[in-house]
Amino acid sequence: MTARTVESVEPHAPPAGRRIARRPNRWNLLGVAAVAYVVLQVASVVTTNENFAWPMIGRYLFAPPILHGIGLTIWLTVVVMLIGVLLGVPLAIMRISGNPLVSGAAWCYVWVFRGTPLLIQVIFWFNISALFPVIHLSIPFGPSLALGSANSLITPLTAAVIALALNEAAYMAETIRGGLLGVDQGQRDAARALGMTGSGVLRMIMPQAMRMIIPPTANNTITTLKNTALVSVIGIADLLHSAQIIYAQNYQTIPLLIVAALWYLALTSLLGIGQNRLERHFGKGARPMAARGRDGR
Amino acid sequence: MTDVMLEVRAVRKSFGHVEVLRGIDLTVPAGNVACIIGPSGSGKSTLLRSVNALESVDAGEIRLGGELIGCTERGTGLVALPEKQTAAQRARMGMVFQRFNLFPHLTALENVMAGPVRVQRRPKDEVRREASDLLDRVGLADRVEYYPAHLSGGQQQRVAIARALAMKPELMLFDEPTSALDPELVGEVLDVMRELARDGMTMLVVTHEMGFAREIADTVTFMDEGVIVEHGTPAEVIDSPRHERTREFCARI
């Protein structure tokens, strides 16, 4: 009864405007054709070219040396990121300290370690014994304590960790500095006005800086994971070098490189998923302050 | 004779080559409300920040209850205090900012508790009770668990006032506390400030709310280009200014 009354009040549908059809885009069609051609071509080559040796790839994908190499690659990534962050925090604080000498020193560090190829840094630390045959603990121009020969102290693995971590610290320092600078100056003022000093102020703004630090750090981690492949040049059995050792014996270079590449791709994809999650999580509160002051209750 | 709470003498401050404060003298007796007005860039914020030692001044003296702020006597001159001691002096003054500057990752209650817990190192339970009372006093008893992002501008500024009051300050500094607010939210903040003034709080307020200044202020100071042009009762400065610049400014507001 009531339904009918409503209908009778509004007997006509609102006047519908005539639909406007979209004009097909010639370039779109051309693009689709080009992509289809390339995909089919690649698929035919990959499946028909015997040299890809897919059964070989399948055989080695889970071979113990490869799995061992993956373990080492992951271990290196974790250790390097940890040290990188631990060194990056003080470097970042030095950079934004008002003292020109202190911030200059941090700037210099970042300049050197970001400005030279990582490959050179890896080889450099591996050959450090040529520069310092014996490693000392000393004060400038003062007494020193010999710790041992560089060759025994700096194993290839130590050299790899040092090289990657010192390099990563430079990138982390910049990431952390960006995060700290990104916090509104008013936050620092408010903390200081309450009577907080340097470390207290830092503790107050760190949680806010984290929002801006964490997403690029996830990105740095992906880069570091790929960079660990460079340590294969100093003979560390990481993922890439483990593959190299195998193909040095059986000459199946391409299949084993594909095995390594597939694993790197899997690991970076996993990290990428994690990064997306983090970005979504930390992006939530990141609305600008100005919008906040006025968005009602 | 009333006690002097704040005394500013011949204060000078430059940023690079620009002298922003060019010899400021100002006295605020205990329990008084002193309003500062003046055009943009005249140095009002810089004066307030200097009083709170957020900026270090180049010359002159600032005294809170007779004690030098930010520096100390050495021989015939003055030398800056170590940061720790300056921070302890800042804790004796409450500051309210134009843009509220609440800590976005803390709730209203946690914002109010931050100073007493982290700076004065007082027991949390006791501070929590006081903080709830303060939020109640500024009319936000039902918003204690809200994050700043979920509060209106007026509510945020009232939390900021409560946060400053939690330190039991001897002097409250307000830097244009209502000028970032939508007009309909100005009143609730001014109400809280009016209440504070009635309770005898000493207040130094930079504001363009002439009605508020007329009603609450004991003195009004007009600043321009880093100097004090005119100082007197609200009636004198706002309603019958003696200087041309003051007259122009008040006519524009």
Ligand SMILES: Nc1ncnc2c1ncn2[C@@H]1O[C@H](COP(=O)(O)OP(=O)(O)OP(=O)(O)O)[C@@H](O)[C@H]1O
């Ligand atoms: N940190 C700083 N570095 C350099 N110059 C500054 C700094 N802070 C303020 N100034 C300059 O000092 C002058 C006075 O600024 P101040 O913020 O005290 O003015 P104000 O009277 O508060 O103005 P407004 O009404 O716009 O807030 C301005 O010219 C400003 O550009």
Ligand SMILES: [Mg+2]
């Ligand atoms: Mg100002």
